[in-house]
Structure formats: structure tokens, C-alpha cells
Amino acid sequence: MKPQQHSVSPWRGSAKLLPALLFLGLFFLAPLIGLLLRGVLEPTPGFENYAQLFANSAYSRVLFNTFAVGGLVTLISLLLGFPLAWAITLVPRGWGRWLLNIVLLSMWTSLLARTYSWLVLLQASGVINKVLMALGIIDQPLELVHNLTGVVIGMSYIMIPFIVLPLQATMAAIDPMVLQAGSICGASPWTNFFRVFLPLCRSGLFSGGLMVFVMSLGYYVTPALLGGAQNMMLPEFIVQQVQSFLNWGLASAAAALLILITLVLFYVYLKVQPESPVGASNAR
Numbered sequence: 001m002k003p004q005q006h007s008v009s010p011w012r013g014s015a016k017l018l019p020a021l022l023f024l025g026l027f028f029l030a031p032l033i034g035l036l037l038r039g040v041l042e043p044t045p046g047f048e049n050y051a052q053l054f055a056n057s058a059y060s061r062v063l064f065n066t067f068a069v070g071g072l073v074t075l076i077s078l079l080l081g082f083p084l085a086w087a088i089t090l091v092p093r094g095w096g097r098w099l100l101n102i103v104l105l106s107m108w109t110s111l112l113a114r115t116y117s118w119l120v121l122l123q124a125s126g127v128i129n130k131v132l133m134a135l136g137i138i139d140q141p142l143e144l145v146h147n148l149t150g151v152v153i154g155m156s157y158i159m160i161p162f163i164v165l166p167l168q169a170t171m172a173a174i175d176p177m178v179l180q181a182g183s184i185c186g187a188s189p190w191t192n193f194f195r196v197f198l199p200l201c202r203s204g205l206f207s208g209g210l211m212v213f214v215m216s217l218g219y220y221v222t223p224a225l226l227g228g229a230q231n232m233m234l235p236e237f238i239v240q241q242v243q244s245f246l247n248w249g250l251a252s253a254a255a256a257l258l259i260l261i262t263l264v265l266f267y268v269y270l271k272v273q274p275e276s277p278v279g280a281s282n283a284r
Contacts, residue, residue: 073159114157
């Protein structure tokens with residue numbers, strides 16, 4: 001006689017989630033819905049605010065600056081963060097720990113202080129221009145602040161740790177025997193790097209790159225201090241519309257656009273993110 005099987009309800013224990021759901025609904029969903037409604041209802045019902053963002057050349061320029069800076073910062077952070085993460089992984093454990101602590105310390109330092117330090121370094125009378133002029137490389141100070149150049153430099157410095165941490169974790173999980181096997185099979189160092197090591201790092205590259213790009217789209221402090229009025233990005237545009245013009249409808253539409261872009265990018269990330277070969281091998 002077979003023992004009687006009792007079906008378990010999928011909703012069993014769901015009452016314990018009620019406080020968390022109420023909290024999210026009150027402090028996240030309600031403001032988000034209000035934001036979306038303002039973008040559609042003010043000043044008149046319709047999608048006029050969204051149409052302005054793409055039809056007005058000045059607003060389109062803001063969108064272009066936002067995506068251009070986000071893409072450049074992501075690319076530069078990947079190019080600089082990858083060798084740093086690799087160095088942390090390869091050096092002896094004690095030195096690697098020191099390097100990782102330095103990366104973490106830069107994250108824990110005040111964002112405002114780090115941005116002001118770049119303002120001091122990059123200005124016309126700053127250290128960088130003085131050194132370049134003393135070496136005879138330039139005759140006149142370079143314009144490195146109050147433009148997109150300063151914004152990209154400052155934001156890339158701030159974003160590099162967000163690339164290094166997931167990449168270093170991915171690299172540390174790679175079995176060195178896999179790379180050794182490639183060498184034994186006759187692969188050159190470059191082939192071993194591009195055909196073996198780099199594919200194993202894809203999950204860290206995907207997660208770090210997406211994190212940096214999404215965060216770059218919504219950054220305000222660094223672009224506001226190092227950028228200029230002609231190079232405004234979307235977060236600065238939102239603040240300007242609220243504080244200077246009290247245009248809540250257009251500001252809400254711009255903020256809703258940022259949220260929509262983030263959700264779309266996260267969905268794409270979930271679809272295209274490769275399964276970590278390291279994790280798959282460990283699971284087997």
C-alpha cells in the first residue's frame with residue numbers, strides 16, 4: 001500500500017512575505033506609479049513630454065550625451081579594470097589582499113571628495129597641466145574640465161572598482177589547471193588567453209559592464225562638477241527641470257525613461273548572460 005502523498009500548496013507560508021510586500025508597495029511601487037502618471041498627465045494628458053525628449057534637438061543632445069558617456073565610461077573601465085583584476089588574482093595572496101583593499105578604500109571614500117580631487121587635478125592650473133607644460137609636451141593648458149572629457153575621466157575612475165570586484169571573483173574561481181591544459185595541448189599564450197581564459201571571464205565582464213553602464217546613466221554629482229552646461233546629462237536635466245522650471249511632467253518623463261532603459265538592459269542581460277563555465281563544471 002502506497003503512502004498517501006499530500007500536495008503542498010505553492011502559497012504556503014506566503015503570509016510571511018506580506019510585510020515585505022507592503023513595504024515595497026508603499027515606498028517603491030507607489031512613488032514609481034506616481035512618477036509615471038506625472039509624465040503622462042502633466043501639463044496635459046498624453047505623451048507630449050516623451051515626444052519632446054526625442055523631438056527637441058536640445059533634449060536629444062542630452063540623451064546622446066548620456067549614452068555616449070555611459071558607453072565610454074564602461075569601455076574605459078573594462079580596459080583598465082580587467083588588468084587590475086588579473087593582477088590581484090595573479091600576485092601572491094598577501095599582495096593581492098593589499099591591492100583589493102586599496103580598491104575597496106577608493107569605493108568607501110566620499111564621492112564628493114573624489115570628484116573634487118579630479119577637479120583640482122584637471123583644471124587649467126592643476127597638476128596634470130603643469131606637469132605636461134613643464135615637460136614641454138604642451139604649450140597651453142588643456143581643457144580637461146567642464147566638458148565631456150572631465151566627466152569621462154572622473155566617472156571612469158569612480159566606476160573601475162565596480163568592474164574589478166566581479167571580475168576578480170570570476171578569475172579567482174577559474175581552475176589554473178584549465179589554462180595549463182591549454183598550454184600542454186600546444187596553445188600559444190595569446191591563444192590560451194583569447195580562447196580559454198577570456199571566455200571563462202565572460203560572466204564577470206557581463207555583470208560588471210552592465211552595472212557600470214546603468215550606474216553611469218544615472219550619475220549626477222560627477223557630471224555636475226566636472227561637466228558643463230553644453231554637455232548636460234539626463235540626471236542634471238531632470239534636476240534642472242524640477243528646480244529651475246518646475247516642469248514636473250518633463251522631468252518625470254525623463255526619469256521614467258531612465259527606469260525603462262534600466263529594466264530593458266537588465267532583461268537583455270538575463271537573456272544573453274552566458275552560464276559560467278566554472279560554476280557549471282563545479283556543479284557537475
